[in-house]
Amino acid sequence: MTPRLLEFYEKELQFIREMGMEFSKRYPKIAAGLDLGSTECADPYVERLIESFAFLTARIQLKMDAEYPRFTQHLLEIVYPHYLTPLPSMMITEFNPNFKGGITEDGFLIPRNTKLVSKIAGGRSRCTFQTAHDVMLWPVQVKEAAYLPLGQISAYCGESNLKTVKSGLRIKLRAMADFRFDQIPMDQLTFYLYGTGNLPVQIYELIMGHGVSVVVKDLSGQKIYSLDQSIINTVGFDRNESLLPSTAQSFQGYRLLQEYFALPERFLFVQLKGIQSTMQKIGANELEIVILLDTAQDKFEHSIQADNFKLNCTPAINLFEKQADRIHLKPQDAEHHLIIDKTRPNDFEVFGLLDVVGIGSDLVSEQPFYPFYSAFRQDAETSAEHAYYTVRRQPALQPVNANPAYLKTEYTGNEIYLSLVDDSEAPYDPDIKQLGVRVLCTNRDLPKLIVAGEGKTDFSLEISAPLDEEKGIRCLAGPTDPKPSHAEGSYAWRLINHLSLNYLSLIDNDHQQGAKVLRDMLKLYGDYSEHAIAKQIEGLLSIRTNPMTCRVPVKGPITFGRGLEITLTFDESAFAGGSCFLLGAILEQFFCKYASINSFTQVKLTTRERGEVMKWPVRTGTRALL
Incomplete structure (x- = not known):
């Protein structure tokens, strides 16, 4: 039961006593009985009637008050649907390949949207994360990294470049498992900038703000290849690298801001692209990549090391598809509570709906339902049934007699209620007995219970991959705390103001x-x-x-x-x-x-x-x- 009901109830009681007294004094002939005094009535039966009346009117006030967030929710569903969803937990993960016979020279692709499953946290369900980037595992390792001052940079650039080049970042790579670089068809190399404090961001500024060219050199110094600045690329800004789901009606700039404030480390990736032809000229198992800089920052001379440049990393988000438990419809209910898993209702939270299908009384016939408030309703308009659904989000309540494992965090999240309507938003009442719903969901507050870095791998893959048995998959940053939806309250009206x-x-x-x-x-x-x-x-x-x-x-x-x-x-x-x-x-x-x-x-x-x-x-x- 929402705490706001008590607030309205107390206001109604106060109104009956105070305004009833005022009204009876102004009109004593017709309303003398309303003068109940400012204290409790001596007659317990009258007091019960007053409290019952206050309770009923409080419910009416609560329902009227709930219409305002419904209006904002329906409006935002069309123009800014991402505002209504909770913000899932995010993290940066590192895949540690098995270099002892597990990985070949052709590498191994871990595609975007690969699922990572955590250990059981606090006696509850396992958390499921999905990766945001393609990760290509190569038999390559970063062995050394250092900042090169002006006195050491001349060996990597010609005399003509010394006028603009002031320093450099040297990264030494080694091909593992007895491979040579000319055997590895590696066209791009993605580094995650890792470290403590603001060092990773400062390295990012050095590379993206001051990188002028890239030099690839074998350790003998006999082969030096210069590459243009254009091979240095950012990662995470494109739609196909997003953490949060990307929709046609959502402006991509807002997604970037959401992800930045949720997990700024997700943008600390630097990619060297188009290097295959150069790499295959190095017939050795070691080489150096030097990013030449047009600025001198001697403070980095003893602070940059190999651990600051991580390979095989990707952001991941606690977001995945799941078939929710069926909803058994009752004719008297205008709204239907969507529960993803009735055996563990607090372990999942709905992020968005993917499919809503009505099942007939024969349990065979199906009727698809489409979102009523949608900018794109082509599929629904071609349907003869004109069957739609509307969604209402409501803050979830902490169960009174919950298992102690469910009370370790303050996050409660939101609950989803569905209404079935026709094209006039009138109740839709066909021969539908059940609803099947496929959702995009999170694990609610479970990521807050994950303890990373203890024992073997932090996560397991649902696919087979050549990963090290001990290190496996490690969490480098996060998991972040989930944030609830802002579907209700004053925040929703601030979002409406965002339309201007x-x-x-x-x-x-x-x-x-x-x-x-x-x-x-x-x-x-x-x-x-x-x-x-x-x-x-x-x-x-x-x-x-x-x-x-x-x-x-x-x-x-x-x-x-x-x-x-x-x-x-x-x-x-x-x-x-x-x-x-x-x-x-x-x-x-x-x-x-x-x-x-x-x-x-x-x-x-x-x-x-x-x-x-x-x-x-x-x-x-x-x-x-x-």
Whole structure:
């Protein structure tokens, strides 16, 4: 029972006593009996009637109050469906290959959306995570890594490059299991930047902000190959690398912000792409990759090591498909509670619905139902039955007599209620006895009980893979705490206000006002109650824009267009243990995706302490126009 019912009940009791007394004094001839006094009535039967009446009217008030979040939920289902879902737990995992005969020179692919299953946590169900990136296991290992100052970099670059090159990052690789690099068809190499404090983010800034070229060299020094800066790529920004489900009606820039504030480490990946032709010229089992930098940062000379560059890593999210227990329909019920597993109801939480099918009384005939509030209803419109469903999310209540294993965390999550309607949103009442629902779900609060790094592998695969028996799969970051849905409460109305956000409000001529609008938007994605996130959001000081005209980087004839130069200014002291560079990179992608397809943006990152830090290249907008 919701605590709000007690709140309404007390208000109704107070109203009957106080306003009843006031009304009886104003109209004594017709309402003298309403003067009950300010204390309890002496007649217990009258007191019972008063309390019963207050209880019934409190229920009516509660139902009327619940209509407001229903309105916001239905509206957000169409324009911003990702706001209504809970935010699942996320983590970074490392796969440790078996180099002793388990892996071949052709490598082994662990595809995106591979399931990782945890150990049993606290006597409850196993947690299931899904990977976000393709991971190609190669018989390759990082043996050494170091920062090279200017005095040591001349051996890796020509005299002409010494004018721009100031330092470098050296990564020594070794081919395992007696293989040579010319035997391994490796075209790309993805590093996860790992470490304590803000070192990984600083390495990310060095590579993505100051990398000018890449050198591949065998240890003898006889073969040195120079590769262009274009082989250095970011990971995690594309739709096919997303952690959260990507839908057609959801703006990808918002997804980037959600994932950044949930797990910023998921963007700390650097990929060297298009290296196969160079690698196959190295007929040895060891080589060096040197990323040449145009800046000198001697503070890294003794802090960078091999463990900072992890191979075979991917983000993973506690999100997976499952067939829910069937719902047995009762004619008198307008709503139907969806429970994924009735034997363990608190171990699963609905993230989204994939399929809803009605089963007839013969238990054979099936009737598909489609979401009523949807921007895309082609399948439903072609159906002769016009059968739809609506969804209502409601905060879950902690069971009073729950098993102690279910009370170790404060997270309760949300529950889902389905209503079957026709195309006029009137109750749909065919010969349907049961509902079969396939859902996308999480393990609710179970990831908070996972203890990583103890014993053998932290997770197991549902597929066979050549992994080390002892190390197996390790969790490097996370799992993060899940966050509940914001389907109800004042937060939902703030999301409705988000509808007024547009391109002009973000680039207001007043740089202080523009920064405030952007900060308000960031508060919708970051948990402002967390001190570190609140400081980062407030660390955005200003946003300035200047219209500009330049050549648009598109294929075909030379084309000039008009766009915007956007300058973001941060206070670096607000990013203790992190870096504003990563948030700047997220916002740079956000503006690029937010701009129209016939325009462009160029983002410049500045800080109060260092001045200009980064100027990204011109990027054309990706938002299509009608």
